[in-house]
Amino acid sequence: THSYLAAMEAARDLNAYIVETPEKALEMAAASDARIASGEARPLEGVPLGIKDLFCTEGVHAQAASHILDGFKPVYESTVTANLWADGAVMLGKLNMDEFAMGSSNETSYYGPVVNPWRAEGSNAPMVPGGSSGGSATAVAARLCAGATGTDTGGSIRQPAAFTATVGIKPTYGRCSRWGIIAFASSLDQAGPLARTVRDSAIMLRSMASVDERDTTSVDLPVPDYEKAVGGSVKGLRIGVPKEYRIDGMPPEVEALWEQGKAWLKEAGAEIIDICLPHTQYALPAYYIVAPAEASSNLARYDGVRYGLRVPGDDIAAMYENSRAAGFGKEVKRRVMIGTYVLSAGYYDAYYLRAQKVRALIKRDFETVFEAGVDAILTPATPSAAFGVASKTTASPIEMYLNDIFTVTVNMAGLPGIAVPAGLDAKGLPLALQLIGRPFDEEMLFRTGQVIE
Ligand code: GLN
Numbered sequence: 001t002h003s004y005l006a007a008m009e010a011a012r013d014l015n016a017y018i019v020e021t022p023e024k025a026l027e028m029a030a031a032s033d034a035r036i037a038s039g040e041a042r043p044l045e046g047v048p049l050g051i052k053d054l055f056c057t058e059g060v061h062a063q064a065a066s067h068i069l070d071g072f073k074p075v076y077e078s079t080v081t082a083n084l085w086a087d088g089a090v091m092l093g094k095l096n097m098d099e100f101a102m103g104s105s106n107e108t109s110y111y112g113p114v115v116n117p118w119r120a121e122g123s124n125a126p127m128v129p130g131g132s133s134g135g136s137a138t139a140v141a142a143r144l145c146a147g148a149t150g151t152d153t154g155g156s157i158r159q160p161a162a163f164t165a166t167v168g169i170k171p172t173y174g175r176c177s178r179w180g181i182i183a184f185a186s187s188l189d190q191a192g193p194l195a196r197t198v199r200d201s202a203i204m205l206r207s208m209a210s211v212d213e214r215d216t217t218s219v220d221l222p223v224p225d226y227e228k229a230v231g232g233s234v235k236g237l238r239i240g241v242p243k244e245y246r247i248d249g250m251p252p253e254v255e256a257l258w259e260q261g262k263a264w265l266k267e268a269g270a271e272i273i274d275i276c277l278p279h280t281q282y283a284l285p286a287y288y289i290v291a292p293a294e295a296s297s298n299l300a301r302y303d304g305v306r307y308g309l310r311v312p313g314d315d316i317a318a319m320y321e322n323s324r325a326a327g328f329g330k331e332v333k334r335r336v337m338i339g340t341y342v343l344s345a346g347y348y349d350a351y352y353l354r355a356q357k358v359r360a361l362i363k364r365d366f367e368t369v370f371e372a373g374v375d376a377i378l379t380p381a382t383p384s385a386a387f388g389v390a391s392k393t394t395a396s397p398i399e400m401y402l403n404d405i406f407t408v409t410v411n412m413a414g415l416p417g418i419a420v421p422a423g424l425d426a427k428g429l430p431l432a433l434q435l436i437g438r439p440f441d442e443e444m445l446f447r448t449g450q451v452i453e
Pocket residue numbers: 101102103104131132151152153154155156157184291404
């Protein structure tokens with residue numbers, strides 16, 4: 001814990017942490033020392049972790065990297081973090097992220113962009129770590145924590161993991177409780193770990209996952225000992241490769257890496273089969289209707305009355321308006337406006353309802369291939385490696401949204417997906433492959449993921 005705290009101080013220029021909690025960390029670490037000394041060590045005893053700012057931790061600022069939650073200190077603990085502490089983990093602080101988890105580069109944070117510790121060869125230009133769990137990814141990659149929590153609504157664990165050569169898993173919807181995690185799009189949000197290795201992420205997920213009566217979408221299934229799945233044989237497994245993920249303009253090195261991933265799995269005894277997921281091309285547009293719709297509803301509670309920032313006005317309506325105008329950043333406002341529009345009378349059927357129907361078709365696509373005996377699906381995790389800080393912020397938001405092209409399908413279908421570092425691009429920046437599994441078959445992802453790692 002001491003050495004992580006020192007590393008955090010030395011690497012403040014990466015802007016990974018919004019809040020550091022050294023006193024809490026040392027107190028928890030001392031308690032862990034005592035446990036270890038008395039032979040009562042729990043599974044994560046003394047392991048120092050960083051927590052994404054979207055998680056509520058009792059008495060510590062939780063601001064979702066937004067100005068509107070200025071000074072908000074929750075009086076309760078999220079279920080996921082409570083589970084981690086109950087297993088002996090140590091809290092180092094709160095990690096930077098895109099505001100309310102909306103973004104793919106960590107540049108929408110009120111607290112400024114996070115910098116990726118990786119650089120393109122021969123350049124010192126700062127690169128983004130991806131988003132929205134960009135602080136988590138940078139902190140793990142730069143050794144500013146042993147592991148971190150993230151959340152993934154459309155790719156926010158897997159894409160930053162891919163950009164920083166870390167391992168990120170989005171579990172099946174319902175595997176981790178969402179209680180105490182600030183909501184973005186409730187039917188898509190899931191918590192998961194970012195860690196250095198497949199094994200570390202298996203160990204962390206086991207502690208994070210649980211059924212919880214305070215989240216009725218959490219599922220009452222036993223949590224397996226995921227670590228046991230790591231190193232398991234992949235002989236005879238059927239790995240599906242969907243042709244729809246071979247998109248126009250895909251860089252040749254991403255294509256080559258995908259081929260390499262197939263070869264590794266084949267060598268290890270798996271069978272590679274071509275599959276069809278015909279509604280893939282509609283996933284991104286449908287996601288950018290469903291996610292903003294739910295966000296506009298979830299974010300209605302930030303009105304200057306109950307939490308954080310309040311900007312006075314002549315009457316209460318003016319106070320609401322002033323607080324929301326000053327408190328939300330540009331991307332959040334864009335999502336709230338899109339969401340309100342697609343849910344409004346006259347547009348609901350044309351946009352929101354239609355997007356929900358498309359979502360059902362995407363889910364069916366996956367069910368069909370899994371029913372036909374496919375054990376896991378292999379795709380690239382992102383269409384490119386990390387890009388430069390500020391290089392896309394002035395571009396159209398659509399260009400930013402395209403980062404999620406390979407990851408959003410998984411959230412729309414509620415499935416588990418893992419991003420595993422697999423190689424480097426021509427400039428020496430990390431690239432990752434994604435494995436997608438059947439509902440609640442995270443073990444398959446740890447088994448197959450370790451072959452790629
Ligand atoms: N980049 C996507 C978005 O901006 C996904 C974010 C996430 O998974 N939280 O909505």
